[in-house]
Amino acid sequence: MAEKFLTVDLPSLPSASETTFKRRKVGFVSLGCPKNLVDSEVMMGMLAEAGAELTHETDDADVIVVNTCSFIDRAQRESVDTILEMAQLKAAGKTQKLVVAGCLVERYRDEIRKNIPEVDAVVGTGELEAILRATGIEASRPSSPFVILQSRAEGILREQQGRFSRESWDGAIADLPNYLYDDTTPRLLATPKHSAYIKIAEGCDHPCSFCIIPQLRGKFRSRRFESVIAEAEKLAKSGVREITLIGQDTTCYGEDLGLKDGLALLLEKLAAVPDLRWIRFLYAYPNKITGRLLETIAAHEKICSYIDVPLQHASASALKRMKRGGSAEVFLRSIEKMRTTIPNLTLRTSFIVGFPGETEQEFEELCDFVREARFDWMGAFGYSDEEGAAAHHLEKKLSAREIERRRKQLMQIQQKISKRAKKALIGKRFELLLEGTSDETDLLLEGRTAMHAPEIDGKVFVNDVPEGEEVLPGEFYPCEITEAHDYDLVARIL
């Protein structure tokens, strides 16, 4: 249970014994994606600034906060199980207060309080400052300085079409979240000291029929350009060397601020921040990857030659039902352009298999596409039927068994592609960011190259270091790949 607790450093805060009052100890469990992790980091920053002590021992926390995920059914179940697990601690008198935050609150705000009476307070994704009142640390805090100036035209259109409506959601309030932190918001990193996420935008205006994120997180809104740069500079000064830009859709960055090619402009500016070594962005939307963006990636050494573009499917008819558009042919052309503009590009994608009505032929089209596109990294997820998503009303749902069969089949195709590609890397040299001792065995070190985004891609195990050399986590070293497995690599530091 304790390993779910976030670990943070509090170097500048006095210890409990140094303060004249007993500081409340707050423990955080952060579930879901890096976007949710940044929300947890912001809430922890606010709590620490207000005088709370953060702890990663469940038995030691006066208050436990569970920051939940509600993206798909499985994530909702994990969130509820974790809340119940923490509720038991409260019932056993080990903790006094239980707070639930995050996406599950946006979906089931009233239901949570009604059905889990141990929960003392809930905090939605649009009201992060309320964590102070909810945990009993501070009565209130001035609200976020961020003001939404205007929406993207697509956002206005989708709103008129009812995309963001939560009227039919039992237990949810009608108001959509519109919060967005900025560079002045306190934040405590839960990632290793050398690496940090920066959320550059929040919400989403796209109509994907399987997805309820727009209802959970609100309309797309970008952080101010200067605020992102200021945060990156601050992080770099504190020792961060790797920045990963995130948002539901990073490629729309700046459109609501009137910026054209906002992400490319932002990357260019970030590449000039001294001390940053690797910069990348995740979650690109396929038709938003512009020539200018590709050229910017290719032109700057610090910007990793890495694109993560969740394509979700490759059959035009399935994509149409998903309300995304595109086709295998369109995607292959676009991949070709990416690879020609950016030499040695690492390409990551993810797919949903077993979408309602997915025929054998559509699935075969997807398999053929995967064989041809030869992604460096690929995830495959079985369709999850979300109440509140447009796809929930579609007919011809596939059985869970068939969905899983297709998911496995697609992953097997990718496994072979990955194995061959990783083998071709043996003998090649890369820059390695050393992360520390391997999670799998104390006998190995572990690190990543620019081909590996934090947390999601395979690993590089290090089994050889030059004699007498002391290597340190968070530092970069030249390495040579000596072995390759299906997804992971083994390297020696040179």
Ligand code: SF4
């Ligand atoms: S772009 Fe991503 S977050 Fe937005 S609706 Fe589609 S799947 Fe959901």
